[in-house]
Amino acid sequence: MSTNGYTARHRAMLQAIADGRGELLCGRVPSLAVDGLWCDFVATGQLFAEGLFRPARQAAFGAQAPAELTTSGLRVLSSFA
Template identity: 80%
Template sequence: MTTNGYTARHRAMLQAIADGRGELVWGRIPSLTVDGRWCDFTATNELFAGGLFRPAREAVFGASAPAVLTTSGVQVLSSFATA
């Protein structure tokens, strides 16, 4: 897994999720908050569509759940450290 196409913003969002600071608000298009602040919508969608994070538990439309990294998300975050 490489960091191709991902920026420092993507890395920071992944790190925040890994640190347990991300909250996913479930909807037609999920939204992400870190420390209670909305994250970049485009970057959120790129990471989510890439399968790099998911809700920690089932969430109904409009509800929030902690965000957690997927295995792929952990790999991408680790590749930033070696890049």
């Protein structure tokens, strides 16, 4: 997977998740907060649709859960380096 189409914003969101600073509000498309601040909803949706992150544990609809990168997310993040 390449970094084509991903911006510095996407990279920063992935890095924050990798650093353990991402929290999801679970839903059909989750909302992502980093350090308590909500992230760009469109960018969050793109990263989620690409399968680059997921909830770190099972959470009910509307509940919060820590975010974690998937293997694909780690691969994309490492390709930015």
